[in-house]
Amino acid sequence: MRSVDVGEKSFRVKAAIFDLDGTLVEFKLRVRDAKLEIISRLRELGLDPGDLSPEDSIQTLISKATAVRKELNDLVRCEVFKVMEKFELEAASAPSPRKDALNVLMSLKSMGIMVAVATNSCREAVLLALQKCGMAAYVDLLVTRDDVERIKPANDLLKKALSLLGVSSEEAVYVGDSAYDVEAAKSMNVKSVAVLGGAHPEGVLAEKGPDFIIGSLSDLLSIIRG
Structure with a gap:
């Protein structure tokens, strides 16, 4: 100490x-590519409030999508993190x-x-x-x-x-x-x-x-x- x-x-x-x-x-980590894929997936699910942006933090993307249908919070997190995990494991293979x-x-x-x-x-x-x-x-x-x-x-x-x-x-x-x-x-x-x-x-x-x-x-x- x-x-x-x-x-x-x-x-x-x-x-x-x-x-x-x-x-x-x-x-x-290809953060922007990951965010673009997340936004595309959220739009497919009808969870785009109209202002999703790759400039948003991942947490902001989750919050915006969840605000559309609060009961789908777990689904939103699952879909977002599924995309992020793919990109993270790719990056972590050669740090x-x-x-x-x-x-x-x-x-x-x-x-x-x-x-x-x-x-x-x-x-x-x-x-x-x-x-x-x-x-x-x-x-x-x-x-x-x-x-x-x-x-x-x-x-x-x-x-x-x-x-x-x-x-x-x-x-x-x-x-x-x-x-x-x-x-x-x-x-x-x-x-x-x-x-x-x-x-x-x-x-x-x-x-x-x-x-x-x-x-x-x-x-x-x-x-x-x-």
């Missing part, structure tokens, strides 16, 4: 929670670790800090990617969309991770590469660390007000060491 100073405040870090794709590994990711995980473990992954991806794809990148042994907890009702930018994944780790929101940091990661962390009062080079550029990340913006995962160690 480490104490980190933020301005005049400090917090005790017991757990570092990470997003996966774009943060720890490069998935090369590459982000620079310094493995060293950062090893360093955190040596510091006595718990490591978790909380991601919108399915468990099968996440396990495959972590194993291929040699990271699985350094992750204490994995929370995926299979474990929660709502995915990011909702905070269900983080809430579940904190509960299973047995730490408070003040004792954790969440590291991600997208605006959705920052939103989820802030809604749980978890310190958010936005890492550049992933899903969203610095300007988009900065608009969400993360506690830290870092250019490399190795910078996380400096934050935690204070």
Whole structure:
């Protein structure tokens, strides 16, 4: 556990929670293609309110489609995630670790800090990617969309991770590469660390007000060491 100073405040870090794709590994996930296929499928089912867009988050697509017929929530989730799983497994078959990711995980473990992954991806794809990148042994907890009702930018994944780790929101940091990661962390009062080079550029990340913006995962160690 480490104490980190933020301005005049400090917090005790017991757990570092990470997003996966774009943060720890490069998935090369064809997100736009997946969203277009999801939209096509929802339209086939008559669940398009008229404003479905590939610019929407996956959770927003689910929410919009469910609003058309609330009783079909389970069907919507099933159809959306069926498409996503296909694309995720394709991407997870040939992942590459982000620079310094493995060293950062090893360093955190040596510091006595718990490591978790909380991601919108399915468990099968996440396990495959972590194993291929040699990271699985350094992750204490994995929370995926299979474990929660709502995915990011909702905070269900983080809430579940904190509960299973047995730490408070003040004792954790969440590291991600997208605006959705920052939103989820802030809604749980978890310190958010936005890492550049992933899903969203610095300007988009900065608009969400993360506690830290870092250019490399190795910078996380400096934050935690204070």
